[in-house]
Amino acid sequence: MNNSKDGLYEKLNTYSDGDMYPFHMPGHKRNMPRIKSAYDYDITEIDGFDNLHHARGILRESMDMAAGFYGTKKTYYLVNGSTCGLLSAISAVTEYGDKIIMARNCHKAVYNAVYLNNLKAAYVYPRPVEDTSILGGIHPKDVEKAIEENPDAKAVVITSPTYEGVVSYVQAIARVVHEKGMLLIVDEAHGAHFSMSGYFPKSALECGADIVIQSVHKTLPSLTQTALLHICGELIDEAKVERYLSIYQSSSPSYVLMSSIDNCVREIIRKGPLGFIDYEGMLTEFREKMNNLTQLKLLDKKILGKAGCYDLDMGKLVIQVKSITYTGQDLYNELLSKYHIQLEMAARDYVIAMTSLNDTKDGFDRLYEALFNIDRDIRIKEGYGQAEGLMHIKPLDEGAVSILEKPAVTCMDIREAINSKKEEVEFSSSSGRIAAEYVYLYPPGVPVIVPGQMIEKVVIDYLLDCKAKGLQVQGQEDDELMNIVVIKENWKEFSYGKNILPDGEKLIGEGYHV
Numbered sequence: 001m002n003n004s005k006d007g008l009y010e011k012l013n014t015y016s017d018g019d020m021y022p023f024h025m026p027g028h029k030r031n032m033p034r035i036k037s038a039y040d041y042d043i044t045e046i047d048g049f050d051n052l053h054h055a056r057g058i059l060r061e062s063m064d065m066a067a068g069f070y071g072t073k074k075t076y077y078l079v080n081g082s083t084c085g086l087l088s089a090i091s092a093v094t095e096y097g098d099k100i101i102m103a104r105n106c107h108k109a110v111y112n113a114v115y116l117n118n119l120k121a122a123y124v125y126p127r128p129v130e131d132t133s134i135l136g137g138i139h140p141k142d143v144e145k146a147i148e149e150n151p152d153a154k155a156v157v158i159t160s161p162t163y164e165g166v167v168s169y170v171q172a173i174a175r176v177v178h179e180k181g182m183l184l185i186v187d188e189a190h191g192a193h194f195s196m197s198g199y200f201p202k203s204a205l206e207c208g209a210d211i212v213i214q215s216v217h218k219t220l221p222s223l224t225q226t227a228l229l230h231i232c233g234e235l236i237d238e239a240k241v242e243r244y245l246s247i248y249q250s251s252s253p254s255y256v257l258m259s260s261i262d263n264c265v266r267e268i269i270r271k272g273p274l275g276f277i278d279y280e281g282m283l284t285e286f287r288e289k290m291n292n293l294t295q296l297k298l299l300d301k302k303i304l305g306k307a308g309c310y311d312l313d314m315g316k317l318v319i320q321v322k323s324i325t326y327t328g329q330d331l332y333n334e335l336l337s338k339y340h341i342q343l344e345m346a347a348r349d350y351v352i353a354m355t356s357l358n359d360t361k362d363g364f365d366r367l368y369e370a371l372f373n374i375d376r377d378i379r380i381k382e383g384y385g386q387a388e389g390l391m392h393i394k395p396l397d398e399g400a401v402s403i404l405e406k407p408a409v410t411c412m413d414i415r416e417a418i419n420s421k422k423e424e425v426e427f428s429s430s431s432g433r434i435a436a437e438y439v440y441l442y443p444p445g446v447p448v449i450v451p452g453q454m455i456e457k458v459v460i461d462y463l464l465d466c467k468a469k470g471l472q473v474q475g476q477e478d479d480e481l482m483n484i485v486v487i488k489e490n491w492k493e494f495s496y497g498k499n500i501l502p503d504g505e506k507l508i509g510e511g512y513h514v
């Protein structure tokens with residue numbers, strides 16, 4: 001409970017006056033030319049300012065400008081994040097009850113689209129990157145296999161890049177998907193800066209995807225919640241996408257947010273690739289200096305060609321902790337409390353610092369100095385001679401690497417499971433039960449357990465271990481995940497065909513009961 005007299009506004013004011021450096025989104029890094037107050041720009045659909053849901057004037061011109069720049073058939077400005085873009089894209093390419101093939105490491109917005117449209121989901125699993133606890137890309141061969149096994153699927157949805165910056169071979173995936181008459185949606189939420197210069201990976205826009213969704217707020221200088229949905233090529237029904245965008249977006253889209261996207265796109269067009277040169281220089285210098293450290297190692301392009309990793313976003317600083325006694329969470333906490341550096345996220349044995357072209361040399365220097373000190377302290381504490389520069393590789397634990405890569409046993413579709421008869425049981429003894437809720441590991445907010453999935457012991461052990469290490473593991477009903485909601489005992493034997501529940505109750509509609 002916050003007992004302070006200050007409201008959120010005062011708290012933000014104090015925070016923005018402080019010395020905390022942001023290695024997290026949004027990509028403007030609170031480092032923008034000073035403008036008037038947001039209240040000065042906050043209007044509604046008054047004369048002369050167009051309407052996002054029926055754009056014919058200044059917003060149409062701005063979105064057409066963006067489409068011209070990105071080389072797309074149509075580009076839409078989004079004010080409810082990539083989340084509404086994913087919901088709209090998936091809804092637009094499927095009918096209620098259809099099947100899609102999706103990467104198991106998709107964001108929860110994709111799972112929510114599956115739920116809302118009662119889709120059957122067939123999963124493609126990312127491959128683990130050897131000697132790390134990081135998931136790699138989606139391999140085109142795995143997509144091909146999933147398509148062979150699910151020829152009735154309408155579309156394939158993948159996340160590229162991942163939160164860690166791993167880019168899949170989208171061109172090859174698009175080829176395989178289109179050969180079979182399916183559509184490809186790429187969640188490029190973390191790649192809005194791709195293709196902006198040769199330093200960054202090629203965007204899925206250039207690789208044959210049919211719909212690409214990008215969060216401009218994550219890696220470009222734009223306000224939180226701003227995103228883009230791009231339609232590429234001729235296979236997508238634009239009217240259907242627009243219908244769903246008007247369902248999943250506010251009917252009062254913020255002009256503050258829309259002007260932020262307009263401003264961001266204009267600036268990027270104006271500056272061109274040269275606008276990224278200073279940023280690239282700072283990244284190169286930082287990455288070179290990090291080679292001096294022994295306990296903290298940056299994920300780099302050595303992973304390419306393995307585990308479905310086709311390219312890597314060098315703007316994502318994934319700092320791996322090789323110590324046995326010091327975790328990713330420890331690193332995150334120490335940077336925050338001692339060095340006033342706020343990172344994007346902590347995993348068990350790595351952290352992510354997000355960068356953008358609005359970062360400063362001072363910011364990169366502060367981060368490097370802090371990491372240098374921490375690296376030295378770990379070495380001293382763990383008894384390694386500084387001069388020797390030995391690196392202790394933490395023994396990899398099976399759960400950490402492969403929890404999302406291991407095909408889970410799916411017993412029910414997501415919507416069916418969520419709408420079933422449920423009960424709550426102790427999480428630690430839920431092995432063998434069928435989940436009726438999601439369990440998320442934050443960040444990146446990817447569900448480790450999905451409704452309808454059999455809960456296996458290895459997953460329980462992994463999540464309890466994450467919890468013990470201070471990571472945020474969250475069930476939907478119980479923030480602490482002491483308990484989990486599962487399908488009521490015997491429900492799994494119930495056959496929908498018979499329309500009778502195990503205890504004789506009557507089924508109403510789809511999985512609802514009295």
Ligand SMILES: Cc1ncc(COP(=O)(O)O)c(C=O)c1O
Nearest residue numbers: 080081082083107159187189215
């Ligand atoms: C991979 C991925 N996709 C989609 C989203 C949702 O994006 P937004 O926050 O813009 O709605 C996120 C958010 O973190 C994400 O990491």
